[in-house]
Amino acid sequence: MVSLVVVLSISCQTYTIPAAYDTPYSEIRENPYGCWSEFELRNSASKVSGELICMEHDTVYVLVLDHHVQAIEAAQIAGYKIYTHKSQSGRYGKFSLLYLIPSVVGALVQSDYAGGFLSLGVPVAVVGLTHIIIEGSNKKNVITENNTIRLYEIAKYARYPGGKPMGVDLNQLVWKEES
Amino acid sequence: MKSTHLCGILAILLLLASGCAQTVLNRSVYRLSDNELNSPDAKAKILKVHMNDGTLYVLNEWSFSGEAEIVMGHGDYYNFNRRLLSSNKKEKDSPAYEIPYSEVSLIETNKLERDGRNLLGISIAGVSSAIYSIYCITDPKACFGSCPTFYAMKEGNWHMISEGFSSSISSSFEKSDVDMLYGIDQPTDGFSLKLTNEALETHVIRYVDLLAFPQELGEQVFATEEGVFYRTSALQAPQTCLAEEGDLRAQVQAFDGNERFSLTDENNLAGKEEIMLTFANPGAVESGLLIGSRQSLLTTFLFYQLMAYSGNHYGHFVARVENGDPHLLKRIEKMWGKLGGIEVFLQTADKKWQKVDEIEEMGPIAADIHLVKLPPTEQESITLKLRLTKGLWRIDYLALAEIMGEETPLRIEPRLVTANDTICREALQLLNDKQKPLVPFPGDQYTLHYTVPDDCSYQFFLETKGYYLEWMRDEWIKEEDLKKAALALYFPGLFMRKAAPAFKRAEPQMEKLFWESRYVK
Numbered sequence: 001m002v003s004l005v006v007v008l009s010i011s012c013q014t015y016t017i018p019a020a021y022d023t024p025y026s027e028i029r030e031n032p033y034g035c036w037s038e039f040e041l042r043n044s045a046s047k048v049s050g051e052l053i054c055m056e057h058d059t060v061y062v063l064v065l066d067h068h069v070q071a072i073e074a075a076q077i078a079g080y081k082i083y084t085h086k087s088q089s090g091r092y093g094k095f096s097l098l099y100l101i102p103s104v105v106g107a108l109v110q111s112d113y114a115g116g117f118l119s120l121g122v123p124v125a126v127v128g129l130t131h132i133i134i135e136g137s138n139k140k141n142v143i144t145e146n147n148t149i150r151l152y153e154i155a156k157y158a159r160y161p162g163g164k165p166m167g168v169d170l171n172q173l174v175w176k177e178e179s
Numbered sequence: 180m181k182s183t184h185l186c187g188i189l190a191i192l193l194l195l196a197s198g199c200a201q202t203v204l205n206r207s208v209y210r211l212s213d214n215e216l217n218s219p220d221a222k223a224k225i226l227k228v229h230m231n232d233g234t235l236y237v238l239n240e241w242s243f244s245g246e247a248e249i250v251m252g253h254g255d256y257y258n259f260n261r262r263l264l265s266s267n268k269k270e271k272d273s274p275a276y277e278i279p280y281s282e283v284s285l286i287e288t289n290k291l292e293r294d295g296r297n298l299l300g301i302s303i304a305g306v307s308s309a310i311y312s313i314y315c316i317t318d319p320k321a322c323f324g325s326c327p328t329f330y331a332m333k334e335g336n337w338h339m340i341s342e343g344f345s346s347s348i349s350s351s352f353e354k355s356d357v358d359m360l361y362g363i364d365q366p367t368d369g370f371s372l373k374l375t376n377e378a379l380e381t382h383v384i385r386y387v388d389l390l391a392f393p394q395e396l397g398e399q400v401f402a403t404e405e406g407v408f409y410r411t412s413a414l415q416a417p418q419t420c421l422a423e424e425g426d427l428r429a430q431v432q433a434f435d436g437n438e439r440f441s442l443t444d445e446n447n448l449a450g451k452e453e454i455m456l457t458f459a460n461p462g463a464v465e466s467g468l469l470i471g472s473r474q475s476l477l478t479t480f481l482f483y484q485l486m487a488y489s490g491n492h493y494g495h496f497v498a499r500v501e502n503g504d505p506h507l508l509k510r511i512e513k514m515w516g517k518l519g520g521i522e523v524f525l526q527t528a529d530k531k532w533q534k535v536d537e538i539e540e541m542g543p544i545a546a547d548i549h550l551v552k553l554p555p556t557e558q559e560s561i562t563l564k565l566r567l568t569k570g571l572w573r574i575d576y577l578a579l580a581e582i583m584g585e586e587t588p589l590r591i592e593p594r595l596v597t598a599n600d601t602i603c604r605e606a607l608q609l610l611n612d613k614q615k616p617l618v619p620f621p622g623d624q625y626t627l628h629y630t631v632p633d634d635c636s637y638q639f640f641l642e643t644k645g646y647y648l649e650w651m652r653d654e655w656i657k658e659e660d661l662k663k664a665a666l667a668l669y670f671p672g673l674f675m676r677k678a679a680p681a682f683k684r685a686e687p688q689m690e691k692l693f694w695e696s697r698y699v700k
Contacts, residue, residue: 028204029225029289030237032261084204088294092301099305102312109316110654113379120312127304131297140201156208159261162284165233168259176261 020178021051022086033176034159037062039072040079040146048072051175052082054160055151061170063159069170079146082157089136096128200293210285223288226252231284233259236276239268248280314688327382327619327647328544330373332364337373343384343643345542346515348482350383351500351508355644356540357390357406358547361434361471365636370591370629372641376619379650383616389629390588390640400586400638401469401550404538408588408640409550411580413461414469418560420456420577427454427574434471434548434576443477443570445683449517449675454565458579466553468523468563470538471576473546476689478518478571480682485514485667486651490659493651510668517671518568523551526562546575552582570686588640595628616645 021036034052039062041048050064058074103121107114143154155161164170228236228250234257241252253275255266267273327343341358370389376382390408392400398412420427422439430439444450460466489496499507520539524532536551553561561579596606606625609617619625631637667674 025291025294028291029223030227030239030255032227032235032237032255032257084206085202085291088202088291088297092297095298095301096305099301099309102309102316106312106316110652113315113652117312117315120308120315123304124301124308128301131301135201135297137201140203156206156287160229160233160284161208161287162210162229162231165231165259165284168233173260 017049017083018175018178020176021083023084024086025088025091028085032159034063035157036083037154037157038081039077041072041076042078043076052154052158053170053173054158054162054164055155056164058151060151061158061164063170063173063175066174067171069173074151077151079144080154082143082154083141084143084157085141087136087139087141089132092128092131092135096124096132099124099128200296202294202297203292205290205292206287207289208285208287223290225254225288226250227287227289228278229284229287230278230282232282234264235261236278238276240271240275250278250280250283250286251275252278311688314685327384327643327645328375328377329358329387329641329643330375331360332371333362334364338363339545341547341641342542342544343387343641344645344647345540345544347646349497349500349648350646351503353383353385353644353646355406355642357402358545358641358643359402360639360641361548363639366631370631370639372627372629374619374625374627376621376623379621379652381648381650382619382645383647384610384619384643384645385613385616386610386642386644387593387627388642389591389593389631390642391591391631391637392586392588392640394636394638398583399580400640401467401548401580402640403550403552404536404540406642408586409467409552410583410586411467411469411550412583413581415458415461415579417456417458417577417579420454422454423452427577431574431577434546436546436575438473438546438573438575440475440573441569442686443568443679443682446679447676448477448481448568448570448679448682449519449672450569451566452569454567454574456563456565456577458561458563460556460559460561461579461581465555465582466561467580467582468535468551468553469548469576469578469580470521470523470551470565470574471546471548472521472538472572472574474541474543475571475573476543477568477682478515478541479543480685480689481514481518481667481678482649483655484658484678484681485664486649487655487658488660488664488667490656490661492659492661492664497648507668514667514671514674517675518571520567521572521574522566524564524566525553525556526558526564528556528558532564546573548576550580550582589632589637590642591629591631593627594630597626597628598624613644621650 017036021033023031023035037050037052039048039060048062048064048070050062050070053061053063053069055061060072060074060077062070062072064070100121103117103124106117106120110117143157224239226238226241228238230236236252236254236256238250238252238254240254241250243250253271253273254268256264256276258264267276328339329341329343330337331340332338333340340360340363343358344354344356347353372387372389374384374387392408392410398410399414400408400410402408416432417428420431423441427439430437441452486493496507500511520537522537523535525535527533533554535553538549538551540547540549592611593607596603596610598606603625606617609615610627663674666677
């Protein structure tokens with residue numbers, strides 16, 4: 001039980017990206033914004049981070065601040081990360097804890113049988129922990145490329161996956177606000 | 180290892196295996212120019228329609244009209260900066276958005292792969308655990324319980340093999356108990372036995388002796404209910420074995436854990452049933468019926484329920500019994516007598532049924548084999564009838580054996596007792612002193628080591644003597660009802676009928692819950 005809580009708290013620690021862009025399960029299918037992205041540049045030690053806005057010819061547009069879109073030529077890009085969705089570890093932990101409530105209540109209410117009730121919760125704790133660890137271990141919610149840069153594949157994670165819309169002034173764009 | 184344990188471990192492994200996958204966002208986009216507008220995943224509940232001017236429809240109810248070349252649906256409409264312009268998703272009667280194909284840049288669907296399978300794995304484990312826990316909170320007596328328990332090595336692993344003096348619920352009921360250690364590994368360097376107290380009980384153990392018989396090819400020693408040993412040979416499976424549900428031969432042909440059992444009568448917990456069986460008569464030799472069985476949890480349930488009904492007065496009742504109150508003792512015996520044992524009847528030449536014996540050994544944990552000596556008969560086949568309380572007995576093995584003669588065992592006392600790899604001289608002294616008992620408390624565990632002569636292979640039995648005291652639980656006291664306790668003791672027949680509905684509610688899950696939730700500190 002304690003280990004489940006510890007792992008759950010660790011799993012709740014997220015990446016250093018704005019919370020608004022760490023898309024939770026409830027928003028995955030209808031989030032109208034682009035994904036958070038990080039680009040490493042060939043001739044610079046710094047990274048360019050922000051909301052992926054669109055791809056146009058050989059240029060990637062990233063909203064790095066409100067009203068400030070940075071254009072990056074494909075040739076400059078050494079690697080990138082696209083944060084597609086929030087890791088589900090925390091959600092699996094919450095589900096497991098919910099299912100454990102009857103066992104814990106049983107152990108408290110029927111204290112004579114505390115050992116028995118807690119042992120009933122062991123399979124849930126084991127299965128829950130396994131899911132939490134596996135979900136958090138390989139970070140498949142972050143698309144990472146360092147060598148082969150396939151920019152056309154990341155276009156669909158942009159706010160405008162079809163390319164730069166006509167008549168839109170990119171410098172009017174603002175970040176997603178935290179709900 | 181019991182098949183139930185194997186199934187449990189297998190189920191957990193399957194659940195774990197089902198979770199060996201991280202979630203992946205599967206985002207699909209379809210371009211109008213690719214003529215793929217009609218091919219988005221039809222199962223996608225939410226469709227994102229990206230417009231040429233940068234605006235976006237997020238539709239949670241949608242359809243295509245191919246002829247009119249429009250996408251229709253209800254949802255939200257955002258501007259290029261993702262500010263909400265309008266919404267009709269909560270107004271299903273309002274006109275749907277009608278989006279011309281010509282203005283669509285592309286459409287998008289999103290699906291979180293593997294998430295459902297992961298949640299299913301957690302839910303399978305979680306729901307069953309939650310149901311069991313809730314059930315046990317409402318009726319813990321149905322879930323937890325035990326008796327003095329012994330483990331021995333079988334196929335290289337510790338295996339629950341025997342339970343001691345299960346009917347000895349106070350010192351007045353103290354008695355010795357002989358259990359066959361069936362199928363255990365032949366010891367190579369001494370014999371070890373694990374003794375555990377896995378329940379909220381105080382065990383009072385006088386002795387735990389090993390009884391050994393030299394093993395001969397094709398022969399086996401069995402004990403009668405009275406503890407007399409006979410060497411037997413030519414074991415014979417029944418030619419017919421019929422109960423209400425049909426042919427039982429497949430279930431009773433081997434002592435392998437594949438048990439035959441029935442459910443209790445829904446109107447009367449003491450309702451009876453019969454099993455008919457026939458064997459080829461081995462001729463002019465003495466023969467005996469072998470019955471491998473254990474009890475269901477019916478007696479445990481009734482015992483705990485009687486304790487609960489006596490509530491704060493339970494100690495008083497026990498004291499009366501211990502002080503030799505013959506009246507109360509008789510009442511308790513009468514109540515258990517209503518349930519009875521496995522009565523064995525032999526059909527005589529004039530087709531009448533002659534009662535031969537009755538197997539009464541109590542205890543739901545470990546099955547044991549008993550020998551019932553049969554009177555000689557000259558009929559071509561031996562026809563027997565077993566009469567037993569429905570839902571009370573789980574029968575694993577039935578066979579006929581030819582009796583060769585009575586045997587006297589080699590009695591072996593423990594030579595060493597350890598607990599947590601530490602030698603316990605005091606425990607050894609107590610087990611070898613027939614007057615002073617060893618008293619294990621819940622969670623205590625001892626390993627008993629015996630020296631076995633290495634002159635031949637041996638077949639082993641375990642003889643234990645003692646009694647145990649069940650602990651009263653706080654939540655049982657809340658059920659105190661002396662009228663019901665009196666009903667159980669003075670009118671056990673009526674009580675068995677009144678208690679039937681409560682037991683029937685718990686009966687389907689009781690055995691499974693018991694094995695999954697044994698209490699070990």
